[in-house]
Amino acid sequence: MPHDLPETRIAAADWRAVEDNLGRDGYAVLPSLLTPARCEELAGYFFQDARFRSRIVMERYAFGRGEYKYFSYPLPDVVGRLRQSLYPRLAPIANRWHAAMRIEERFPATHDEFREICHAAGQQRPTPLLLRYRADDYCCLHQDLYGDHVFPFQAIFLLNEPGRDFEGGELLLTETNPKRPGRADVVPLRQGDAVVLAVNHRPVRSARGFYRAHLRHGVSRLHEGQRHTLGIIFHDAS
Template structure:
């Protein structure tokens, strides 16, 4: 079934089936949370196949040229593919209340509007007009260094990655890794066991953590460990646009 057509089933309806209170608790506790089976295998295959068609994209980045790791990725151009656009606009309203609560807890003045269209208008008014959803492609020996996806003044503090390939069948290795640096402590690593069609929500930059003397900010980075064999594709959904 074509990935574009399955949006008729309603990405928004799919996302509403998840327990968002529990997901918020996971994000508060660990900085990440999983959405199992968000996309079907056929949708994953259709999205991964888009990588070969330059018409969908505004740019291609070869990671080794920039010291980002090994592998490559392409940023989608506007208009986004229907399924990608639907995921972005439908997930945002579920995440905005969490983002606003996090900012309030961390003493940050920024608040996020109720809809993604309103937030994108804010980005575009500030000169952040380039779309940031992307497809990533890894082959044997490829990896993604720990990083943060910050593209300008306006940053939405949560993002989503969806694994389009099946571990153990399409590739070996290539685990999604999240690290968290707490003040005066060594970094904590989290390995997220994604399967094909599963999504991980995670903090882009900082999140609040409750300590014995109140809340404080912790810094997060994410990446992908070395792919030992095969090929791995991922869809990245970033909610702010780039300068």
């Protein structure tokens, strides 16, 4: 398998460190999963309307400013491969998190099996999406929850280079912890990097086991330029 394929880079990642970072911070950065050429290819999809099932202008719904588009099935080849390749690396971590937080649902070994579960429950609309931000655009803090079956992680890929293609527009992650003050992180990303982050909550160890800290993510205001991101959400929508 050629070195520049996303599957090769995903397989080569330090997944023990990814799990450690997710458990400590609620996110983990996987550097250089996509080549610059692949990033440009994916960003160019934004203008190919036939690839998408819907377009959302954030300002209309008080989500922020900017726009995003949900892909339709069948997904573009690289998007489907990213979803298929990341899921089996994350599913065992997801099952350990659910066990720690005493959440009953467990996740099967492959994404095809999980998608069947989603579709049987009426969650049949694909959720991978492309987002575009321009000057003064931003995204409010939120969680991507689309139905009863929620995979606890998602991946975000930055498709442009900060400082060259845009200024501002940092990825923000906030955590609300019932036992200590909340916190916020700016997640550092370069073109081609991915971040895996907790969709809803993460387990936090205490003297009596684990409790849940709740997380949200968003994007700070873009000062200039243009910023595209690819979002890989593993559960489909109702």
